[in-house]
Amino acid sequence: MTKGFLFTAIFIFSGAFLALRAQTFQRTEAGVKTTFGSGEVEIRFYSPSIVRILKSPGPGLVAKESLSVTKTPEKTSFSVKQVGDEIELRSTEMIVVYNQENGQVSYKTSKENNLLKEQVAGASFTPFNDAGSSTHTVTQVFQLEKDESVYGLGSQQQGKMVQRNLRMNMVQGNTDDYVPFLHSVKGYGVFWDNYSPTVFEDNVKGTSFRSEVGEGVDYYFMYGGNADGVIAKMRDLTGQSPMFPLWTFGFWQSKERYKSQNELVGVVQKYRELGVPLDGIIQDWQYWGNNYLWNGMEFLNGEFYNPKKMVDDVHALNARMIISIWSSFGPHTKPYREMEKQNMLLNFETWPQAGTDTWPPNMDYPSGVRVYDAYNPLARDIYWKYLKKGIFSLGMDGWWMDSTEPDHLSFKPEDFDNKTYLGSFRKVRNAYPLMTVGGVAERQKAESREKRVFILTRSAFAGQQRYGANTWSGDVTASWQALQNQISAGLNFSLTGIPYWNSDIGGFFLSKFPAKLNDPEYRELYARWLEFAAFTPMMRSHGADAPREIYQFGKKGDRVYDALEKFIHLRYSLLPYIYSTSWDVTNKQSSMMRALMMDFASDHKALNINDQFMFGKSFLVAPVTEAMYIERAQGAGVPSEDFSKVKAKAVYLPRGTSWYDFWTGEKVGGGSTVNKETPIDIIPLYVRAGSIIPFGPKVQYAEEKKWDNLEIRIYPGASGSFTLYEDENDNYNYEKGAYSTITFNWDDVKKTLVVSNRKGSFPGMLKARKFNVIVAGEQMDGASNGQLVNYNGKKVTLKLKS
Template identity: 40%
Template sequence: MKLTDWEKREDALYLETESGIAKLTPVSNRIIRVVFTQDREFSSKESLVVLPQAEESVRWEVREDTERLVLRTPVLQIEIRKETCAITYLDGNGRLLTKEPERGGKTHVPIEVEKTVYDGNVTIKTGQGADGVRARVEGSRKTVDRRAYHTKLEFEWQQDEALYGLGSHEEGVMNLRGSHQYLYQQNMKAVVPMIVSTRGYAVLWDSCSCMIFRDDMHGSYLWTDADDEMDFYFIYGPEFDELVGGYRKLTGAAPMLPKWAFGYAQSKERYKSQEELLDILREYRERKLPLDLLILDWQSWPGDWWGQKSLDPERFPDPAGMMRSIHEEGARLMVSIWPIMNNNGPNQQEMRNRGFLLGNQANYDPFQPEARRLYWDQANDGLFKYGIDAWWCDCTEPFEADWKGAVKPEPEQRLSINVNEFKSYLDPEFINAYSLLHSRGIYEGQRETGDEKRVVNLTRSAYAGQQRYGAITWSGDTAASWTTLRNQIPAGLHFCATGVPYWTMDIGAFFVGRKPEMWFWNGDYDRGCEDDGYRELYVRWFQLGAFLPMFRSHGTDTPREVWRFGEPGTVFYDTLAKFLRLRYRLMPYIYSLAGSVTHEHYTMLRMLAFDFREDIRAHDIGDQFMFGPAFMVNPVTEPMYDGSRSRKPEGVSRTRQVYLPAGTDWYDFWTGKRLEGGQEIEAEAPLEIIPLFVRAGSIVPMGPVVQNTDELGSQPYEIRIYPGRDGSFGLYEDEGDNYNYEKGDYAWIQMEWLDKERTFRIGRRNGAFPGLVRERRMNLILVGTESAQGNGEAETNVFDCTVTYSGEAVVISFDSGGATL
């Protein structure tokens, strides 16, 4: 692909080659868009992923020598080899970031794109499995619609770099180097086509087709199945937070979720009636166990009208009264809704009559704006108008075709089966985008209805840009085993590294027992919560869940309420209650992280490379992560008490190995012991605790134990300060729900610790909103200051003082005698 001509225009660098045209557009100093096509003009299709970009003043220039063109911004250099158009990416100092092979690395293979024709010969077969209703067309035929391309973009990655991203996947791989991944939507795949490198860059593909990522014996590249042109964005950081900021600049910011969304969510498959829901809520309140959200899973609709967006009047006779009772108890309700409809319910008939169903006459078509609007109108009329608070958009990869049989198909079989099923109903160029458009319809519909409630949409599928629609993605219908628990951690870390901030999972896994005739129903615990082995696994899963963006228990086979695992005084019950209450104590910290997600493009669930990118030892660690700037969470992913089917593990230590990243000291959260970074330790890990370490310099605001997030109000906060280096933290507050924050109704309080001076400063409150707490008592705790090495004991001296903060700056000095205001 030899360069034949080039031109620098106001908007981009345009290239003519022997085999097509290309353009490189500086979107910002740190973001370059690259488009290449073998056609004679660029596509005019509107992107589903990338939003229209506001004009930004970018300083860039192009220089030419005998072998190359160099596009330069203040922080990036893009070198284009004239002979092959191979691109090399360097930072502003000339440090190599990554490059394409010298031969070129950009491939287009022409293909014929087919569409499905539905005529009088087709039949529709509908059936229900463990994953819900599916409708499939048989007897259809294909016809050629247009020409497009398979595209392939190759890289020569550097030996010392680690790669992350691509979304949430089930295999448990941490560093993607030396691996491959198929990028299509299915139950336990949530795709985001972006890779992130420890060398300080990311690549986002603007493609919605099936893709394949490889870094193996077949090469190092990303391949797309059906695109008009190759279109991707190179983003430079170098820090991961800057890469996420670049992604969200392109695809949209994440709106604030309501405060209650960060409380505890209780769910199972399934609560069957209004009475059962209210009984569960009353039990939580009587036991003084915090809870903010109840979730109503599938089949709450009338009779056999699958997917009807209204409640069965026999089981839910008074939706408005039910919602009043739930709200009076300080809780909310999320209801499962589906994009697939069956049995000629009123919703399905209305969709069919208006031509808004896909070829199987069951799934609605979110690619049509009017279909999205009708879907919302149905949800509003049947559910939202009664006071329901949130949506569980289940089955948003709606053409799953391989969840059947006793043997799990091979990965390549699954790719073929599922992608071909998607292509029966959707254009191959857009098969990954169903969930994105579905989420858009829910978000825009609710926003148009009113701004009193923030949109919350728990969805099983995802795509780039979905964060702008108030979506939370969970990892799908997993099976209960220690391997699954271990693999969940990299799944969430990869997902959030792509820039989509809200991820969760089914605490305890969806399938707990085993049904040999169904390959996916393969949990290790047929006795469910009566099995001590499952109780141990569930407690460890619950401990992990307490440090995720959404804290949610869900699954089938066995109930999930806290008291199902024992009664007060038993280790299982007491440990679950302990971590449930800790989650609520951390709510001021967690909600402030949420404020940073929206206002500063922050990420709260962070692989270690976010904060320790230069520490090579941290690159491959898939079972430790940062929860915000302070906490390093180290889940226990091996049995210590009871194995599967209650087989006692032998010779197992009740500790786990933890790597303390270099460049900082760390504090054991439970003991206050201070340890030096850059070492591996054996951390105590009895069932009652998860190894939890706090980075030196951290400031952690905590609240009291409350029963729901509404109770926080003006209650006192505890501010924990972990000395050892300077630190800061922004405490965020707003009304907790509604969208007034978009109008500026929110406040920040900046807190700073100056380690050398041993001085803590609470800055002047910046901002205001209706209901702002004007005065709050804050108990300041300076955690133990003596150092400990390895397993040595540490002094855990604690100095504390109490101040009443009323919005003006306060400075507190700590010395050996205590604290001085």
């Protein structure tokens, strides 16, 4: 078909679509069906606050089974009335209006407040040949308000917080994770349920999703009232987030790569000797040997001479271990041979390209590595069979699922014609990470419920929160701009409903720092990145080009080393707060990394800040994202350090509350900008008035000591509450009710703290304990300044000074 003929065909089709008008509609059990032009439209309630919109270019509606959506539509009470050209569907939570004259769908709150409108006749269908199958390219255009702030769409590196005035080509990549979910500050969300390459665009003409392949338009609109409510609806639709083990919230060390089991175990031993906390160590690639054995799911490298002993040695040092596994296999591996016989391997160029481990790749010896068809349930079975036998059986604690996009090199359009179990690769491209991560998670949980699934993955798609996966931002190149970009990347990712995200501390590649760890600017950057990571869902040091263990940055008494150690210890002291926040994520659909719009939607100044965020609902974090202590002599290459003058960072404190400087206890009013001094071991960190923060003991690993003597710090100025959550720290017994909660309620008027009756129980639970209660703003010097409470599970009331 020539370009001219294609344009004419589209024009005629669209014209017919606009010209005709439906005169009737059919009420269904869940909504209504009607026609528009030659096509059909269905509005289907999934709950009083979630509605699905289906549109087809001709007779018959989309009949696909969603890969992301797990919710079965619940019986929803709604009314339908027709006024003129408009059909109005009203539930208890929202109003959906369909205009039969122009095909527009619009959404309102139950109180008639406008939320979102489609553009008039905003759906379009362009004929498309998908690897021999006749289908369509589908588009839906919406009309946002001029100054409406919207978020989400996944984790990208452009540094934008508000996702307006941009064009985004959504195809999964190494450093970009795309989730077609739009989250508005007005309290609604839109999930575009399509897995093919998609363009999101926002400009003066409208806001649109356009996907290469689709039988029809298929999207969900949900109203939550506020950001937490929207996320709760998205998880209701696509799956809830399970608890991670406590140890995953400790400090993790990795690099590209430990070349022997002696080296790996030695790193854990060194941390223990230094007294620096560590909970996890990660083995990256090549433990299987050469690239022809890529991802063989066996230890075929002779330097790993006794893998069972290696795992046992790590466990004996009270640490956990996870290991790199990929979405592809080398031609000499057992999984490759079994899958190849059953046509379960895709045919496009992926990493690694050569069989030899050299750079650049020697293409005289192509690796033959191929990506497996993760859409095929039998292929996922084979994948788990070899993983279970070769590695899980050793006692491995979790998985580092690399290249879950997957890597797609030397891209050719015909690569998308690859046939998968679910159709062309083009049709299901962006859902690949959901399928491969889900394949491992589901099979491990079916195998054993004694160890919670924990997966570190490089890519994600809508619904992946249900699989116990923490997504990292990919192989970013170290720079100050890259560090700042991580903040908006993690926040927008969290706003799609997937709560667990992290990044390589220090950046993966050091190409901008040829002197590597000898460059004082890089050492400063690494320190600031680690300080930021202390307030993300996973605190993990990793990278290529130079090792990143703390002892590579000096020794005790050196500024950078001491700053690193300080923040690692701070992370561990906050574990009771972090683990309780993770329960809030699981139990109440909350988020750990929170964009300021989540808690301060009415503060216009807070809506587009891309270098600050809330960690849980109490801490405001403002990472330092520029060099402050570097002196560059004219013409010199490597700079020198200059700590002669303490620098500061400007921080906006949102209005509607008071704030406490975490480091000094100073109280500051909200709605103001402050300049906080930031020596190398300080970042701006503020606590919201009304917060109650539990602090844990000083430990070398997360489970070293019981929480039998916690400091409970109260930040007065507003009433507040906090629920301390505890369980067995691993396994799935919490799903059967094996956990306990203790709620602390602060009455700021009466200056009274009530520690509630403990609820629930679990094996090994503390029957009695001590709480050392301290009011912020005092000297805060520990037990000498606190009020000691003996607690045995029964309600206690304290009258405190503030």
